[in-house]
Amino acid sequence: MIKAFVVDQDRLHPVDHLTANSVDVVWVDMLNPTKDEEKAVELWLNVLIPTREEMEEIEISSRLYAEKGAYVMTATLPAHTDGDQPEMLPVTFMLAGERLITIRYHEPRAFQTFPMRAEKTDVGCTSGETILVSLLEAIVDRLADVLERTSRDVIGISHDIFDSKEKKASKRDRNFKEIIHRIGSKEDLISKIQDSLLTLQRLSGFLANVVTQDVGGKVIRARVKTIARDVSSLSDNASFQTQKINFLLDATLGMINIEQNGIIKIFSVAAVVFLPPTLVASVYGMNFEIMPELKWDLGYPIALGVMVLSAILPFWFFRRKGWL
Incomplete structure (x- = not known):
């Protein structure tokens, strides 16, 4: 055109x-x-x-x-x-x-x-x-x-x-x-x-x-x-x-x-926090015949308390360091 x-x-x-x-x-x-x-x-x-x-x-x-x-x-x-x-x-x-x-x-x-x-x-x-x-x-x-x-x-x-x-x-x-x-x-x-x-x-x-x-x-x-x-x-x-x-x-x-780093940090902290309770539960999950704690009346609540305390201590430590 x-x-x-x-x-x-x-x-x-x-x-x-x-x-x-x-x-x-x-x-x-x-x-x-x-x-x-x-x-x-x-x-x-x-x-x-x-x-x-x-x-x-x-x-x-x-x-x-x-x-x-x-x-x-x-x-x-x-x-x-x-x-x-x-x-x-x-x-x-x-x-x-x-x-x-x-x-x-x-x-x-x-x-x-x-x-x-x-x-x-x-x-x-x-x-x-x-x-x-x-x-x-x-x-x-x-x-x-x-x-x-x-x-x-x-x-x-x-x-x-x-x-x-x-x-x-x-x-x-x-x-x-x-x-x-x-x-x-x-x-x-x-x-x-x-x-x-x-x-x-x-x-x-x-x-x-x-x-x-x-x-x-x-x-x-x-x-x-x-x-x-x-x-x-x-x-x-x-x-x-x-x-x-x-x-x-x-x-x-x-x-x-x-x-992404924030998400990975959450998973890392969760893994560290639940690792000690898992260790405690694993110990008392072993099938040994002689375990003195099995005869204690307060053995079960004491084990639960140890697991909770072992989860709180790493979380408190991370907060104190400013990692969370």
């Missing part, structure tokens, strides 16, 4: 047909393009459109290059970022003269919100360069929103770990399992966002050289530098969240070990 846009009073307006408005079109957004659509755009620009396989190459030389006066830049962007399993696919931005072409195979949120905003308000869209910079700003804003939401979720996980109100061990165990699952989801999300920020960092550096060579003016160069600084700041924030998530994972595993 091809979406074409023209500029009218610094605002974007969609047009129905690319060929009918080929002279005025400044932005062509290609979503899941067919072979025929790719050929039509190639004939219009006289520049080859990268294939999906070429877009997925990880080498910088395959993602950032110039060809026949056109600058090709590819970044990995997330889509469906409302959840913890975003769809990560490459998006290519092509600057060919005053025109911008974007090729993508998924739906990042910025490609939905930016055209609607640019159609209603003046965001300074006068050429392909200004549209690209504004679009990148919208993408970075969206990534910032995702990291803010993730930060709030991580704070919630930390609260559930250290301020749990559950008293039953079985419920705490279930909670810890759920927390580990949530930690894993957040770590995977932040890792994907970091990958996206890395590609945007490289793209902004390449774009800074492009607009420096062009006559776009100081304003565009300043905006590109701002994008680069914002991406760097978001990358630092993502690294900090990764460290915090690793800490929370270690803390959760530590809490699980404490729970």
Whole structure:
């Protein structure tokens, strides 16, 4: 599918047909393009459109290059970022003269919100360069929103770990399992966002050289530098969240070990407490013919008292030492 846009009073307006408005079109957004659509755009620009396989190459030389006066830049962007399993696919931005072409195979949120905003308000869209910079700003804003939401979720996980109100061990165990699952989801999300920020960092550096060579003016160069600084700041924030998530994972595993050690300690104390009474009962359970205590009138209560006392003394000793 091809979406074409023209500029009218610094605002974007969609047009129905690319060929009918080929002279005025400044932005062509290609979503899941067919072979025929790719050929039509190639004939219009006289520049080859990268294939999906070429877009997925990880080498910088395959993602950032110039060809026949056109600058090709590819970044990995997330889509469906409302959840913890975003769809990560490459998006290519092509600057060919005053025109911008974007090729993508998924739906990042910025490609939905930016055209609607640019159609209603003046965001300074006068050429392909200004549209690209504004679009990148919208993408970075969206990534910032995702990291803010993730930060709030991580704070919630930390609260559930250290301020749990559950008293039953079985419920705490279930909670810890759920927390580990949530930690894993957040770590995977932040890792994907970091990958996206890395590609945007490289793209902004390449774009800074492009607009420096062009006559776009100081304003565009300043905006590109701002994008680069914002991406760097978001990358630092993502690294900090990764460290915090690793800490929370270690803390959760530590809490699980404490729970397990507490259970093992209870069994150990119970075994030690009941060992002396068991010894006394074993002695008087032996089948010897001569056992003087068997003739005592108070032999039975005395044996019970010795067993109770032998159980109380180890328990008292453990309490005095602070082991319980």
